[in-house]
Amino acid sequence: MNKTKIVYIILILAALVAAVLVWNNRYLTTLKGESADFAIRDTASISRVFIANMDADEVLIERKGNQWILNGEHKAQQRKVDQLLETMYRIRVRNPVPVASHDQVVTRMASLGIKVEVYQQVYRINLFEKIKLFPHEKLTKVYYVGDVTKDNMGTYMLKEGADQAFILHIPGFRGFVMTRYTPIEDDWRDHVIFDDKLADIKSVELEFNEQPIMSFLIENTGKHSYKLTRTADQFDVAYDTLRVLNFLTAFNDVRFESILTNILPRARQDSIINSPFLHRFTLTTHSGKTTQLTTYNMKLNVEHLGISEEDADLDNDRMYGLLDNGKDLVLLQYFTFDKLLRPVIYYEEGGPAM
Template sequence: MKKNKTWLFIIALLVVLIVILWGVGRKKGVFEKSYSDFAISDTASVTKIFLADKIGNSVLLSKDEAGIWMVNNKYVANKDNIGLLLHTMEYLSVWSPVPDAAHDNIIKRMAVVSTKVEIYQENYLIDFWKIKLFKKERLTKTYYMGEPTMTNESNVALMEGASQAFIVYLPGFRGFVSPRYSAYEIDWRDHTVFKIRLPQIKTIVHENFEEPAESFIIEKVGSRTFQLKDLINERIIPAYDTAKVFDHVGGFRKVNYESVERSMSREDLDSLIQNNLFYRLSVEDMEGNVRSVKMFRLPELLITNYQTSDELIEEQYNLDRLLIEIEGEPEIFKAQYFVFDRLIQPLSYYLITNQEK
């Protein structure tokens, strides 16, 4: 009997040891998996993303109460860029661990060149079957996005707290994903210059500095009625093409700039702003808010060859792009004439000629 008890004790002890070893092994497997699990399964629950590089740039992308993504709690974020980042975070996959031969050097390199990524999500502390209680925002994932690999089709990445780095990629995408993790504020801001619908517009002021006589004002005088005034003499224009005016007033629903001007020095920009202003366009809404945009010609040097083989270098203007300054914003932006030409037609464009009468 005593012998049987001894065997039962030994068997029970073995069972306990097996359970403990299985649990440790299971935990170890989950632990290791967490260090290679970069993807976010539920991007709809993401509320904040913090990005910081190794040279001092950082940006906070956060979703406000209305569900609108903001940049550093100041600017509306670019929807396309946010969508691209969330898509990348959802499907980011591991190709393989970084090879041992290169691992230590890559870890050292990531300490100098990488972007820290913090992802915050709103989750329920209790989420069992259909019972969801105590919603709370918490930091769910932190990793470092490193440089592209030699193939330029993947990146190296390291989960915070891990000792093993991995090669990560985006299935179906040929390229590296690190540019989508930019820590520059300006890369995330919405590119909107004007975003106002026709019923909201009160006045539009056109100031043409190259041809002052072509300057004018459009004023709302009824729910769908406007008047045209010569800006210099403040003379009301008795007859104008209403279809053209309505088309123009309706053209401010979505006007975007192309990019921030980064190629020119501050000194060159100051000189350009001082000498190349050619137009100012100001739109006032029904609440009295004014959005004013200055436009500048972008110089371009052209070399013209003549039959004498002499070369004449003459200053022309870029025919595709211009620079703009939005009142209240410190940056200078690059924009396309393709977008702005239709908004800065001269006064004479809207007048009815004798042939049209």
């Protein structure tokens, strides 16, 4: 091989290396640019998150002290919020969307994507993270969440105002993150019905509609002192202290299984609510807050069984519940409520075991 050929080969290799370096530099620049900056380093500073789709579904999750409030009305599930914050912290760009499919991905995102707005508490003066003055809320990130990639390991995302879309993932996590950005309110609702501490409870009344003789009222009359009233005849009875205390402390964490308000047809909900109720809990705290829960019989799935509702047996595992705002019909498990549905005789002094 003569020297001229060797020189040509060296020049060609040098050109290829230069091209690779230029491409790699542009690639890295793209990944490090503002359009690829999705992750949030300080999730503790996030004050609220707004998530919406093109079907007018939207949620606003706001930090209020030590809890998160959903759409200004409901308590949000802490587990779901923690998962979202973790996602915002850990997501990384896997790679830009390939040119061949980029326009199609962006077009689908424009019609089916989910918009995410992140607000954070920032400081007008922040010296080396040591001296922080004049805090205020600022909209720090806006991006759109699209479909899942074909390998189900990434999610398409696009920063607002950017031209380049990216595939995002969580390193080490097998799956996609799209579902963590749900704009459906029911997905974020906390399932707690009662979360009252013993010291906060002023009274609890339990009504048995079909057997009123079983109904009762427990009232706090002083420090470590209670009164048990059989409400059918308004008779005060001597009570078993341990059983009464166990009953009241159980209201520290009582939850429903799922929300049915946006699942069951309105006519079906009205039929349930207008039927005779089973039980009614009314809990009042010393601060004046009253929480009421009304339960109703639930029939086995008549559509699945192919029979009429009149012929269907009662579901022995679940029942319906109407929360005190009168707007939310929920699904309850007897497993959760059995310990709360004992009659007054159980709490009377010398009452039978159940």
